[in-house]
Amino acid sequence: MALAYRERYGEDPAGCWRAPGRVNLIGEHTDYTGGLVLPLAIDHACYVAAGPAPGTRTTVGTLWGGDDGPPPPVSFEAGHIVPGDLTGWAAYVAGVVWALRERLGDVPGPPALNLLIDSEVPVGAGLSSSAALECAVAVAVTALVRDVDPEGPARDLTPLDLALVAKRCENDFVGAPTGYMDQLASMLGRPGHLLYLDTRSLTWEHVPFDPAAGGLQLLVIDTRAPHALVDGEYAVRRATCEQATRMLGVGALRDIGVADLVGVLARLPQEMMRRRVRHVVTENERVRAVVALLRAQGDLRALGPLLNASHDSLRDDFEVTVPHLDVAVDAARSAGAVGARMTGGGFGGSVIALVDADRSEAVATAVREAFAGRGFAPPAVFPVSPGAGAGRLS
Ligand code: GLA
Numbered sequence: 001m002a003l004a005y006r007e008r009y010g011e012d013p014a015g016c017w018r019a020p021g022r023v024n025l026i027g028e029h030t031d032y033t034g035g036l037v038l039p040l041a042i043d044h045a046c047y048v049a050a051g052p053a054p055g056t057r058t059t060v061g062t063l064w065g066g067d068d069g070p071p072p073p074v075s076f077e078a079g080h081i082v083p084g085d086l087t088g089w090a091a092y093v094a095g096v097v098w099a100l101r102e103r104l105g106d107v108p109g110p111p112a113l114n115l116l117i118d119s120e121v122p123v124g125a126g127l128s129s130s131a132a133l134e135c136a137v138a139v140a141v142t143a144l145v146r147d148v149d150p151e152g153p154a155r156d157l158t159p160l161d162l163a164l165v166a167k168r169c170e171n172d173f174v175g176a177p178t179g180y181m182d183q184l185a186s187m188l189g190r191p192g193h194l195l196y197l198d199t200r201s202l203t204w205e206h207v208p209f210d211p212a213a214g215g216l217q218l219l220v221i222d223t224r225a226p227h228a229l230v231d232g233e234y235a236v237r238r239a240t241c242e243q244a245t246r247m248l249g250v251g252a253l254r255d256i257g258v259a260d261l262v263g264v265l266a267r268l269p270q271e272m273m274r275r276r277v278r279h280v281v282t283e284n285e286r287v288r289a290v291v292a293l294l295r296a297q298g299d300l301r302a303l304g305p306l307l308n309a310s311h312d313s314l315r316d317d318f319e320v321t322v323p324h325l326d327v328a329v330d331a332a333r334s335a336g337a338v339g340a341r342m343t344g345g346g347f348g349g350s351v352i353a354l355v356d357a358d359r360s361e362a363v364a365t366a367v368r369e370a371f372a373g374r375g376f377a378p379p380a381v382f383p384v385s386p387g388a389g390a391g392r393l394s
Contacts, residue, residue, distance in 0.1 A: 001118060002394065005049040008061055009114045013049040014144060019135035019390035020045040021121035022128045022185035023220060023352055024343045025194055025209070026310050027287040029318055031179030033241045033280055034200035034252030036287040039181055040209065040386035041189020042220075046119040046132035047393070050140040052110040052148075060093045063118040078112060083173045092130055093117070095173025096137040099165045100145070104153050109145035122380070125222040126342075126349020130174070131182035134166035135390045138187075143392065159389065160202065163187040177235050178345075189389035196291050200252055207294050209386055214300045216338065217357045221367055222380040225324035225348035234345055237276065237318065244268060244277045253280045279317040286310055300338075303354060307339030311351075320346030327374055328367050335359070335366035 005013040020041040027037035053059060061073040074090035078097050086094045093115065115137070121129040142162060145154040157165075166183040170176050180199040188195055193206040211218050245253055248264060256264050261281055265274040286306045293302050311329050315321040325342040332340040332353040340353040355363045364381040371379055 001047050001049040001116065004063060004118075005051070005114070005116045008116060009051070009053070009059075011051065013114075013116070014051040014147065015140070016047060016049045016393040017136055017140040017143065017391065018045040018047050018393050019132045019139060019186045020189055020387050021132045022182055022189065023218070023350070023384055024181060024185075025218075025352070026283070026290050026307060026341070027181075028283060028310060028314055028341075028343070028346075029237060029241075029320065030254070030280055030283050030287070031181040031197075031199045032177070032238050033245065033254065035254045035280060035284045037181045037185075037197050037199060038194050038207070038287050038290060039185035039189075039197070040194050040384070041185055041389050042121075042127065042384045043387045044120040044122075044127065044132075044384075045387075046117065046121055046129070046136040048136040048140040049116045050144060051114055052144065053112040053114040056112050058094075058097065058113045058115070060090055060115045060117065062089070063116065079106075083175075089133075091174050092133045092169065093137050095169030096134050096166060097141060098173055099168040100138065100141055102168065103157075103161070103165050104145070109141075109148055109154070113141065113144060115140070122222055124348070125224075125380075126344030126346075127220070127222070128182040128186060128344070130170060130176075131166060131186045134169050135163065135183055135186040138162040138166045139390045139392065159187045160184070162390070177238055185389075187390050189387060191386055191388050193386050194294070196287075200254065207291060209294060211300055211354065212357070212385070215357055216300055217355050217360050217383045218385065219332075219337075219353045219355055219360055219363065220343075220380075220382055220384050221328045221332065221351040221353060221364075222382075223324035223328050223348065223350060223371075224377050224379055225322055233320070233347055237320065240273055240276050241280060244273050248277075253277060254284050256281045258282060258285045275317040275319075279313045282313055282317075283310060300354070304337075304339030307341045307352075307354060308333065311341035314342055314346060318346075322346070322348055323374070324348065324371075324376055324379075325351055327370050327376070328379065329353075331367045331370035332363050335363045337363050 163183040
C-alpha cells in the first residue's frame, strides 16, 4: 500500500490502516429494533494509506475494481462536503469525512488529504465491504486529525465513537437505513471472539468462539447473487418493525419474550406483520441461547439447530432469502453441515455453514453442484475465523 501510495502521490503516506468485514453468526434483522447480534470480524479487510495533501481538495484513489479495473480517483472539498454531493463508492469515503466533521465540529485538521484504498472484502457479498471501507477511513482520518491537533477533541474519540461516525455515513450520507451491527463489528472485533452486542444499550461482551478446537470450521458461501440494501426491501422490513413497535406500545421488540408471543401477536392487525415480529422475537431468543451454549463451553455442534432455525425464520417469517441462499443452505445441510443459515441483510449475499472440518470439502462440492444444477454461477466458498477489529498497520 505504502509503495502504491508513493507512486501515486509522490511521497510516503503518514500511515496505513485496516478495517475488516464481518460475518454474523446469529441475530439477523434485530439490530435496528434494539435487539441482540453476535457477529465476528473476519480476516478479509479494507486498507487505507493516507497522508496530508497540499491545497484544499481531498483525493481518493482505489486499487480495487471490477473487471474494468479501478475506477478513476475522486476529489472533494473536505471542509464543505455535504450529503448529496457524491454517490457511488466515493460516498463511503466522503461521508465519513463529513460525519467526522459533524461529530467534532470545525476542529483544526489537515485541510486536505490523499487517500489510497484497497480491499479484500468482496463487494455485494453481504460481508460488510461498505462498513470495512467506512471504518478504515474513520480510523485513518481520525489519526491524521490527531497528528495535527493532539490535544483536540479527536483525542478522546473511542472505537465506539468511530463506529457511530461510520454508521452515520452509511445512514445519512449514503442513504442506507442500516442498523448498528456492521460498523461495530468492524471496529470492535477481537481474534478468537464473537461480539455479543446489545443494540439498545450499545454495550457488548467478547465471547470466545473457537470452532477449530472442536474440529469444526465456519465456512462462508458467497452465493454471488446480486444484493442491494439501498433498494427498498430492507427499508420496508425496518419500517414494518417500527410500526409494530408503536402499535404494541413497547420500547423495543426485544422487550417481548417468547412466552408472551402468542398474546402479543394477536394484537397485530396483519398476518405479515405478525410474522415479521415473530422472527425478531424468536431471533433474539436464539442469540441468547447461542451465547448460553458458548458460555457453557459445550460441544459447538449444539449450535446447529439454532443456526438452522434462524435461517428458516428469515426465509418463512421475515422473507429476506432468495433462491440462491435457500439452495446453498439446503445443499450444505444435506451434505452434513452442523448448521447453515444466510448471514447479513439477505436478498442475496452469503450463507454461513458450521461444518466438521473433514466435511468442509464435501459441503463446498455439494453447494457447487447444487448451483450448477440450478444454472446459477459458481459460488465462492472459504473458511473464516474471528479476526481483529480496525486499527493501524504501519
Ligand atoms: C445489513 C445491515 C445490518 C443488519 C443486517 C441484518 O447487514 O447493514 O445493520 O441489519 O443487514 O441483520
